[in-house]
Amino acid sequence: MADSPAKRHLQRQLAAKAASKAAGHQLMPGTGIYEQMLLQLASDRARLKNIQSTTAKCQLKAELLPAYGPYLDGVLAEGNGAADEVVTTAMLWHIDAGSYVEAMRLAEYVLRHNLPMPDRFERTTGTVVAEEVADAALNALRSGAEFDASILQQACALTDDQDMPDQVRAKLLLSRARWIMHDLAEAEAAAGGEPPHDAIELTTTAVEALRRAIQLHDGCGGKTDLGKAESRLKKYTDSANS
Structure with missing residues (x-):
């Protein structure tokens, strides 16, 4: 299905429902919308890996991030703090892309619930x-x-x-x-x-x-x-x- 207001609304609803059911410090359910977002994240990371320029990487992240918007809105609206690699990665990508207001919105949720960074990060x-x-x-x-x-x-x-x-x-x-x-x-x-x-x-x-x-x-x-x-x-x- 091509991107559309209806699709984005559905993504937000599905994310909110999944996030509300996931207990803190557990992973988001391994099916449905979270699984879809993880697949999208893997695909986007592969695209970024093929780019050597840091500036170009940041520009691509800015182009990719809107696709995650409905999911992120849903999680932040109803989430209970379940570990979520999509949220933590999007937070970092927003910093890289220069969209700091959105980065801080995500950071507030991430830090309030003490969400861990992906395993490849050594820093807290x-x-x-x-x-x-x-x-x-x-x-x-x-x-x-x-x-x-x-x-x-x-x-x-x-x-x-x-x-x-x-x-x-x-x-x-x-x-x-x-x-x-x-x-x-x-x-x-x-x-x-x-x-x-x-x-x-x-x-x-x-x-x-x-x-x-x-x-x-x-x-x-x-x-x-x-x-x-x-x-x-x-x-x-x-x-x-x-």
Whole structure:
């Protein structure tokens, strides 16, 4: 059957029904819609394996992901946290494809239910979410690409209670602080040098994140950032007090 609104609606209903019956930490039922999605996933992975370019892989993932949408909607609507390789893989693919809002929606479900990553991953789920988002944000900053800093805030909140290497959490905190300061500088420049009303609050958040990052991993690379952020914070507070 060709893709159609009716087919997508049916997929969502089947996924919701299957997910509601699967108990937490068990696999989704090995028949029906989950089996179909696993077959689709295997086929799509084979296509990706034949591509060497990382950029091209990410572009293909963006093209492939809509086909999983109805299934993912159904699972998140009714799921009880059954282990689901389709959900965890789609979460990572959305990060790779740059669709971070959807990635965080899936990450909230995955982390809330402590879903395991596929066997080929050695990192824990919380580590994967924190590191992949941090790397994407830092890469965007280096390349001058756009990135929504609120995604970093969500990633920090979602992974706050997750066990992970200190270096990974430091990287996530560093990336959040750098984007806060970047966006703050952009807003100030756009306003002719006038800082936004929440400049002190934002800079304080960045300073705290940088201090924590350095405490966790002294070699995280945030010491220069911290010095600049502290100077900026002093400038804002002095201006406010005067």
